[in-house]
Amino acid sequence: MSTVRRWIPNQHGAWAMLAVPYLAGVLIGSPTWLQLPLFLAWLLAYCAVFHLEQWVRLRRASRNPRAAARHRRPALVLGSATLAFGLPLLVAEPWLGIAAALAAPFLAVNIAYARRNRERALANGLVAVVPACGMLLVALRAGGGQVAEGLAPALACLLYFAGTVPYVKTMIxxxxxxxxxxxxxAYHALALLAAAVLNPWLAVPFALCFARAAVLPGRGLRVPVVGAVEVGCSLLLLGFLAGVYG
Structure with a gap:
């Protein structure tokens, strides 16, 4: 169990960002068998990239060679598992290669920040949000939907998850x-206005997000409570996206 724990990334807040846009794409479109192995490949890819970034970071930041070395095997194994799932999907749906190519520059930026031991930088967090929210379009397209119909909900996801980056920093x-x-x-106020323009119903979850950004910082909430609030906000957003665009 301790080995499994070491292989699973400890960035707990990232799991909602990985799952919610993807699930929104599934719910907005028509669920198909393709979306399940694609989701598994997506999660495996995240885990592999996490260990790759840690390996790159610790090779420069740590004086202990073992600190970096313990991430090498998970990166290779999880990367191989990603290919095992991903290559058959790529053969079946070649357009996935375009999606992967579009995500690659964002991955390169994240690795560059990791190499400089600045993975906690605000800009790095914002960059990571973009391909995660873009997975809504991938999931929707995998279900036979059109990319155009997913642009508004993907933008809503981007507005929300981009806001979580500075907000969580204010809490920790x-x-x-x-x-x-x-x-x-200020960001959440602008995001609320933008979400209302996308669809008036989206003002409801974004108003709640604005309230938590304005009220909760400085109240000394424990990290698990902060995480629980974010899970609730993410699920609320998912419900509204499915209801408005599904």
């Missing part, structure tokens, strides 16, 4: 930064 790493708090609140 930057909890004493007034500048971060003001920036987070």
């Amino acid at each position: 790493r930057e909890r004493n930064s007034e500048a971060y708090r003001r920036g987070s609140v």
Whole structure:
């Protein structure tokens, strides 16, 4: 069990970002068998990339060679598993190669930040959000839907998950930064307006997100509570996306 725990990334907040856009794409379109192995490949790819980034980061940042080495095997095994799932899907649906190519520059940026030991940087977090939200379009297309009909819900996901990056920082790493708090609140106010333009019903979950960004920082909430709030907000967004666009 301890070995499995070491192989699973400890970035708990990332799982909602990986799952919600993808599930929204499934619910908005028509679920098909293709979406299940594609989702597994997506999760395996995330785990492989996580260990790759840690290996790259620790080779430069740690004086202990074993710190980086313990990520090498998970990166290789999980990367191989990703290919085992991904290559048959690519043969069946060649357009997935285009999706992978579009995601590659964002991955390169994340690796570059990891190499500089700056993976916690605000910009790096925002870059990671883009391909995750783009998976809504991939899941929708895999279900026979059209990319055009997924643009608005994908943008809604982008607005939400981009906001979680500065907000979570105001709750944990930057909890004493007034500048971060003001920036987070300002962003969420703009995101609320943008979401309402996309669809008036989306103002409901985004208003709640604005309220939590304005009220919760500085209240000393524990990390598990912060995570539970984010899970609730993510599920609320998923429900509204499925209801509005499904």
